[in-house]
Amino acid sequence: MVDELKVDVVIVGAxxxxxxxxxxxxEAGVDVLVLERRAKVGVPxxxxxxxxxxxxxxNMFPDVGDMAELFEVPADLVSLKxxxxxxxxxxxxxxELPFLGYTTDxxxxxxxxxxxAEKAGARIMTGQKVVEVKEGMVRTDDLIVKAKVIVGADGPMSMVGKAFGLPRSADLCPAVTTQVKGDFEPVCEMYFGTIAPGGYAWVIPKKGAANVGLxxxxxFGEETxxxxxxEFVxxxxxxxxxxxxxxxxxSMPCKRTVSGQAITVGDAAGQVMAVNGGGIPIARLAGRVAGKAVAENVLKGTSLQKYDEEWRxxxxxxxxxxxRTKVLAGLCFGSAWRTEMAMKVLGDRRMNNLIRCRPIFP
Ligand SMILES: Cc1cc2nc3c(=O)[nH]c(=O)nc-3n(C[C@H](O)[C@H](O)[C@H](O)COP(=O)(O)OP(=O)(O)OC[C@H]3O[C@@H](n4cnc5c(N)ncnc54)[C@H](O)[C@@H]3O)c2cc1C
Structure with a gap:
């Protein structure tokens, strides 16, 4: 038996x-339902x-206002500074580059x-894999949800984006990670070169452990x-x-993130820092713009294009x-020697700019 629901906004992905x-x-007062295919949010x-x-x-995003409401977290979510x-x-x-941050679970x-989101009044349903998306409707195995706006927050392979003819990131890179127990220095380590062609390997310390990945x-490489x-471990x-x-x-964020009454947000819209793959904070920035824009669309009939204009x-x-920096780096990735030389030329000052999404030249 398939249940039918009607909401203002349905969001695919939690x-x-x-x-x-x-x-x-x-928070802006519209009726929101989130459908998440995982049994438990965030796992695995x-x-x-x-x-x-x-x-x-x-510092990195000077045109974004008031970030505290997005980035303050309870102390127990900070594993290590x-x-x-x-x-x-x-x-x-x-x-060695000074960069402030923390690791989390x-x-x-x-x-x-x-x-x-739930505190603000949104409903989140887990174990609900969206299998079909059309204008005004998404379907899981046991639900049909009709909505005025559909949000694709369903990650880099976004099926919402695909259904509405929205582009994916032009450069999808595989990355893997796991945890290793032990005591590690409170320093984030990144390893470049043939050890991780075109990307990097990392050891990121946590309390009593490290997140190790690549x-x-x-x-740029033949192996999986x-x-x-x-080989890295x-x-x-x-x-x-x-x-x-x-x-x-x-790669660059996607050229279009709105189609009719649908939008893509986060990885689904390619909104990631291409120099390091960091996407959680960008998903937060984009999600705030998206949430306000979809509410305005429902309540006042404002065009969803406002979302695209505002996040840009x-x-x-x-x-x-x-x-662009990642494309430039690509000229060196094929060769350990070129990567070595390029890093020497960049030196600390330019690398400081690079990791902060600033131009490395002049
Ligand atoms: C190995 C690795 C390491 C990373 N390390 C970092 C890091 O240290 N710091 C950082 O900032 N970023 C990191 N990132 C990037 C970061 O994880 C992403 O940019 C971020 O998760 C984007 O958030 P999102 O909500 O757009 O997508 P996601 O977090 O991928 O969320 C998408 C959600 O949609 C759900 N979903 C997908 N399809 C469907 C469907 N059909 N129906 C229902 N639900 C669906 C998924 O289950 C998922 O929960 C890393 C990525 C990888 C792969």
Whole structure:
């Protein structure tokens, strides 16, 4: 028996983008339903679990107002504070860059964001995989939901985006991660070169553990991401379980994020920092804009294009800079020697700009 529901806004996906959109739309007074295919929000974890500090976010995205409401989290969601990112060249030359952030438990972080949405009045239904999307309607195995607006917050392979002819990120890179027990320095380590062609490997410390992972761009290497991962943990002498993985959008944000009465948000819209694959904070920024825009559409009939215009005004430029830097870096990725030289030329000052989505030249 299939139940039928009618809501103002249906959101596919309860990751950071979906929960944030749900929170702000519900706060504005519309009826919001989130459908999540996982049995439990945030589980399993497929993430490096690193978050930049509010201070770094404010510096990186100067055109976004009041970020505290997006980035303040309860103290128990901060596993370990880090103030240095250590970058390793292919020959293991170290570059130490000051960067404030913290590690978290991604499953509990996603659950916290979902709880904020529920507190605002949104309903979240788990175990509901959306299998069909049409104008004004989405369907799971046991639900038909009719809605005035459909939000695709369903990750990099977005089926909502596909159904409405919206583009995906042009560069989807596989990345995998797992946890390793032990005591680690409070420093985020990133390893570049043939160890992770076109991407990087990381050791990100947590309390009594580290998140260890690796992402690659398949244009630059022959092996699978799991093979690179196994070699990396061997080199590091770490004992790691089988990693979990998925795709990370690593290109310009998508050219269009609105079609008719549908929008895409977060990874589904390619809204990620292409220099490092960090997408949680961008999903938060985008979700707030999306939530307000869909509510205005329902309540006042304002065009959904306002969402596209507003997120581009607030944070497109730093994302574009990061994507351009990644294209430039691609000229070196094929060769360890070129990567080594490029990092020497960049030096600390330009690398500081690079990790903050700022231009590296002049
Ligand atoms: C290995 C790895 C490490 C990463 N490390 C970091 C990091 O350290 N810091 C950082 O900021 N970012 C990191 N990222 C990127 C970050 O995880 C994403 O950018 C972020 O999750 C985007 O949020 P989202 O809500 O757009 O998408 P997601 O978090 O992917 O959420 C999409 C949700 O939609 C659901 N869904 C999909 N299809 C359907 C469907 N048909 N029906 C119902 N539900 C559906 C999914 O189950 C999921 O819950 C990492 C990514 C990977 C792969």
């Amino acid at each position: 990751g950071p983008a979906g929960s944030t959109t749900a929170r702000f739309a519900a 974890v497929r993430c490096g679990e690193f978050m930049p500090s509010l201070e770094e976010m404010t 880090c103030d240095v990112t250590r970058i390793y060249s292919p020959k293991f030359t170290r570059y 991604r499953d509990r972080l996603d659950q916290f964001y979902a709880s904020q 992402g690659v761009d398949r244009k 991401v799991n093979q690179y991962f196994n 061997k080199v590091k002498g770490l004992k790691a379980d089988k990693p979990e993985g998925k795709f990370v959008p690593m 005004r607030q944070f497109y430029r730093p994302l574009r800079t990061a994507a």
